Amino acid sequence: MKPEVVLTILIVTILGMAMEGCHCKMVQFIFGDSLSDVGNNRYLSRSLATANLPWYGIDFGNGLPNGRFSNGRTVADITGDMMGLPRPPAFLDPSLTEDMILENGVNYASGGAGILNETGGYFIQKFTLYKQIELYQGTQQLIINKIGKEAAQQFFQEARYVVALGSNDFINNYLMPVYNDSWKYNDQGFVQYLMETLQRQITILHSLGAREMVVFGLGPMGCIPLQRVLSTSGECQDRTNRLAKSFNKATSQLVDNLSRKLTNSSIKFGDAYDVVNDLITNPRKYGFNNSDSPCCSFGRIRPALTCIPASVLCKDRSKYVFWDEYHPSDSANELIANELIKKFGFLRVNDSNAPSPAPAAAPTSGAAPSPHN
Template sequence: MKFNVAVTLLLVSLVGIAIQGCHGKVVQFIFGDSLSDVGNNKYLPRSLAQASLPFYGIDFGNGLPNGRFTNGRTVADIIGDNTGLPRPPAFLDPSLNEDVILENGVNYASGGGGILNQTGGYFIQRFPLWKQIELFQGTTELITNKLGKQAAEFFQDARFVVALGSNDFINNYLMPVYSDSWKYNDETFIEYLMETLEQQLRVLHNLGARQLMVFGLGPMGCIPLQRILSTSGQCQERANKLALSFNKAASNLLVNMASKLSNASFKFGDAYDVVNDVIRNPYKYGFNNSDSPCCSLGNIRPALTCLPASTLCEDRSKYVFWDEYHPSDSANELIANELIKKFGFLDVNSHAPAPAPESAIAPSPDE
């Protein structure tokens, strides 16, 4: 879990062209962490990375928890809505079947997940990227059984998003309880991540992924959790430097892979600057708080999740962060709109009207 805007990024998959063939619309397959999770962890009964209690989801739909680690929508929800893409359901959603996949794609993202299998181990249950890819392999077999030879075209034209990485630092390398924290230094740990990520992307390519974007990390040293753990209350610059180093290495990796893999449009999406500016200059964007969570237990911090006993801020639309890790719906909307402009996202399925937003930010219920 965390403000991994990587996730934020995940959304760029949305640049699209309609599928020419067996199906009439572009769908996306999302691989990510808590910034992109739309309910997978909700179905993992032993997972400690959960968004299943109030006040999660308070500004989405019926106001009840739905598996999203925020008060409203994810960045992916918002970008998809604004570019004509359907919202991919969670892989573990009981309603998922072949027809749903063909219409909407699948979201495999899991709170606490990382590029490395060991990342987030203390959350007990979560899907690391290797597991998410394994689940996608099952999806390819399911769709191939239904479509036959046309399945290859369906997957080749689909959009793939990979948005993980912050957990590998925040919930692994930067925590001394993990062996990776003493086995590697900053440089060799990022090399280890890149070697693993390259293997994972090659497997996705072998499974038919051709249009793929990997999203970079945001200023993870500025999430409320990192600030409260510092002596000064300021951003943890080491964590931010690690994010920038990760982004540089991942960008180089994607350029190299795109030049070597057949018919591969592998791209890197970097939104570090956008998110950093929102955090550093909140008033410029209409926020009045970018260093503490809207949902908290008052002076008891860090309270790692939002709980029924928590107190909500007076105006959720003015807070950049919802909890210690994750941005608010308002911040996600601003980030999504900035990304749409920065990356020039197009309306993918122009013949299909975008769904109405399921969020209306309201004041705290205490008011």
């Protein structure tokens, strides 16, 4: 073959590759707290916010703890499945590689994390939102080194982004007198402080290529079992719920403003308050029979903040809205995810891919089996 023919073929091939760009799968990058953590904190050796003990994960895969703060899946797991998105592994997963990132994205969520760096300080180790963004920057450099700057830019701009934090900033910061923020701000001032911080964080993510983003609001956090048991009446804490509503209103306005201001951005606010509140207020309407106490508890000793091997499980995990003092059960997460998908009209984005598998064992009745069974 003549040299000029070979050269022509080579040039055409290179141009074709350049025009095609990155044929990467659409993935998601998740920034969050324990409601979205899929195992980061289990690799933080000094963290006091972990889900490493039975009976966490009892209704997921092999039934052993996997880092999720639930008996099964998270809301992010389920919504991603329904949209045809792969489940992103934890950033600290030892098996994480560049190829896995290109195939599945990354989950940076960390139990105890907040929008603010000072939130959840007594958990000792966790990834704050600023730290999660820093880790995302490192991920970007890995992918740039793997596939080149232009292809990496396309990959990250076509990905989906989830930001879901805020409850710890109240429950494990502002509402606790051991933190300076509890006496430094009033309610309105603290929400404004959160918004100023969140605005900077979303703007940084946008500058790093995030274009399609959902920023989730808070549910009625005054109705989680921990808040109920700390009240004198056992009812929901009104002030805590009012703070959640104030946060949601301010975040919705912030997201609207940023979506207009930031170039080529589509930033949506995910308001789950009404969905979760209706589930808690009318559990039997959705097939549940308990929405005020945890399935996994330490008998009458409450609050036992985490589920432990000595804890007693409820008779039917599928009938309890809450798994432990803080976190919903797999069944509740499934209902919440399905309601959010209907409410926001989330569409499948990877039609050729089947959803990731659901838990191998659905929630069942009866006491907890031995983890070796």
